[in-house]
Amino acid sequence: MIPASFEYERADSSDHALELLDRHGEEAKLLAGGHSLLPMMRLRLATPAVLIDVGRLTDLSYVRDDGDAIAIGALTCHEDIKDSDVLKQHCGIVAHTAGEVGDPQVRHLGTIGGSIAHGDPASDLPTVMLALDAQFVVRSSGGGRTLAASNFFSGLFETALEPTNLLTEVRVPKLSGGWSYQKFHHRAQDWAIVGVAAVQHNGGAAVALTNMSDVPMRAAGVEQALASGSDAATAATEAAQNTSPPSDPFGSAEYRRDLAKVLTRRALQEAMSS
Amino acid sequence: MRRVSLTVNAVEHEAMVEPRQLLVYFLREQLGLTGTNVGCDTSTCGACTILLNGKSVKSCTVLAVQAEGTEVTTIEALAQDGDLHPLQQAFHETHALQCGYCTPGMIMAALDLITNNEDMDEDEIRTGLEGNLCRCTGYHNIVKAIQQASSEMRSFATK
Ligand SMILES: Cc1cc2nc3c(=O)[nH]c(=O)nc-3n(C[C@H](O)[C@H](O)[C@H](O)COP(=O)(O)OP(=O)(O)OC[C@H]3O[C@@H](n4cnc5c(N)ncnc54)[C@H](O)[C@@H]3O)c2cc1C
Ligand code: FES
Ligand code: FES
Numbered sequence: 377m378i379p380a381s382f383e384y385e386r387a388d389s390s391d392h393a394l395e396l397l398d399r400h401g402e403e404a405k406l407l408a409g410g411h412s413l414l415p416m417m418r419l420r421l422a423t424p425a426v427l428i429d430v431g432r433l434t435d436l437s438y439v440r441d442d443g444d445a446i447a448i449g450a451l452t453c454h455e456d457i458k459d460s461d462v463l464k465q466h467c468g469i470v471a472h473t474a475g476e477v478g479d480p481q482v483r484h485l486g487t488i489g490g491s492i493a494h495g496d497p498a499s500d501l502p503t504v505m506l507a508l509d510a511q512f513v514v515r516s517s518g519g520g521r522t523l524a525a526s527n528f529f530s531g532l533f534e535t536a537l538e539p540t541n542l543l544t545e546v547r548v549p550k551l552s553g554g555w556s557y558q559k560f561h562h563r564a565q566d567w568a569i570v571g572v573a574a575v576q577h578n579g580g581a582a583v584a585l586t587n588m589s590d591v592p593m594r595a596a597g598v599e600q601a602l603a604s605g606s607d608a609a610t611a612a613t614e615a616a617q618n619t620s621p622p623s624d625p626f627g628s629a630e631y632r633r634d635l636a637k638v639l640t641r642r643a644l645q646e647a648m649s650s
Numbered sequence: 651m652r653r654v655s656l657t658v659n660a661v662e663h664e665a666m667v668e669p670r671q672l673l674v675y676f677l678r679e680q681l682g683l684t685g686t687n688v689g690c691d692t693s694t695c696g697a698c699t700i701l702l703n704g705k706s707v708k709s710c711t712v713l714a715v716q717a718e719g720t721e722v723t724t725i726e727a728l729a730q731d732g733d734l735h736p737l738q739q740a741f742h743e744t745h746a747l748q749c750g751y752c753t754p755g756m757i758m759a760a761l762d763l764i765t766n767n768e769d770m771d772e773d774e775i776r777t778g779l780e781g782n783l784c785r786c787t788g789y790h791n792i793v794k795a796i797q798q799a800s801s802e803m804r805s806f807a808t809k
Binding site (some may be wrong): 380386427 | 651659668669670671675688691692693694696699702705706707708710711712713716759762763778780781782789796
């Protein structure tokens with residue numbers, strides 16, 4: 377199907393994008409790689425009146441070593457993140473997980489900023505961001521602010537971003553320990569039926585879940601069990617606590633709860649052995 | 651309507667398009683390049699794969715206006731003066747197609763893989779094709795064709 381009509385604007389700079397956002401307000405949507413938005417527009421699940429194309433803002437496509445953190449430009453495509461030596465060295469889970477997104481064609485256009493801003497609980501990178509306590513740098517014409525991943529994902533396709541905001545940078549820590557992202561899917565290119573991210577950092581372990589609620593979520597029960605001395609296999613049995621996974625043709629909610637426990641065990645074992 | 655100018659198969663084009671026009675329909679309907687197929691509504695099948703600035707993309711999930719100033723390569727650019735490209739020849743020789751609907755997309759995805767990766771083993775080829783679905787062949791001969799074309803293209807490049 378073909379999307380409903382809309383007006384198209386192309387931003388030549390971040391400032392220009394912000395100006396266009398202010399001018400068009402809630403009518404407008406930013407277009408980055410278009411690999412979440414255009415499929416939704418083709419199915420007429422989204423019908424924005426104006427698209428503001430930020431795909432040409434190449435100054436927002438980078439991965440940089442920035443002292444204690446790695447800074448990733450919001451317009452960096454999944455393929456560049458997957459291939460980034462800086463990320464492979466300091467925060468391998470981000471490079472690995474970007475390589476698990478979709479297929480090569482999707483990774484050539486889809487961006488990390490789009491993945492995060494879209495707020496889809498079945499997306500892989502938001503879960504990893506949550507496990508890493510990542511920071512998101514956001515601009516509006518009024519100034520800038522930095523949001524913590526833990527306060528960012530507020531509901532199904534809803535985030536803390538306001539309609540006039542541009543996400544410009546994602547900041548992740550340099551990991552001191554092992555990590556794992558376990559993704560269980562149907563066909564190779566598919567979204568996760570369930571995904572589990574586990575990272576060891578500064579002596580603690582963080583675990584986050586994909587597609588187990590209407591937002592990516594931390595597996596608090598697993599983290600508490602680990603903190604109080606449980607081994608990986610025992611802690612993993614807490615993975616379904618407080619979850620509300622969807623039921624769909626790929627799996628019932630009950631199946632997903634079970635899968636979350638199995639994948640959490642595998643993720644913890646892999647993170648702890650590396 | 652909005653003006654776009656882009657290079658398709660080394661020829662420059664300028665046209666007026668509706669912003670909502672998808673690149674694949676621009677190629678097929680405005681330029682008459684019907685080698686690129688449309689096989690789904692959900693960005694999953696890969697039949698519409700082309701190269702955009704040398705990278706494989708699904709042209710059903712790109713707006714024509716997004717392609718402003720880019721270089722597009724479609725399946726029509728591969729055969730030269732009636733001689734099949736090594737990938738086309740290998741698909742032909744190894745029976746890598748039955749109905750042929752997925753073939754243009756498979757070949758364009760494979761062209762990106764061969765050009766942008768060092769020698770690939772069978773596993774890497776299979777993973778590299780995760781964005782392309784084939785309902786007929788069961789993939790085995792597609793993988794064989796890509797292996798054959800890949801070694802021919804490399805030995806040709808080093809000659
Ligand atoms: C076939 C297919 C398979 C896929 N498989 C997976 C998968 O397995 N796992 C997965 O995680 N994802 C998957 N995806 C989605 C893919 O990762 C998308 O690229 C990503 O979700 C969105 O990034 P984008 O740049 O394409 O964003 P767009 O589609 O351009 O935008 C998405 C949303 O974010 C907003 N936005 C974009 N950039 C910004 C910004 N800088 N600041 C503020 N708002 C912004 C847009 O306005 C829009 O609302 C798949 C997509 C397809 C088509
Ligand atoms: S037509 Fe199926 S992915 Fe483009
Ligand atoms: S040959 Fe028929 S779909 Fe691939």
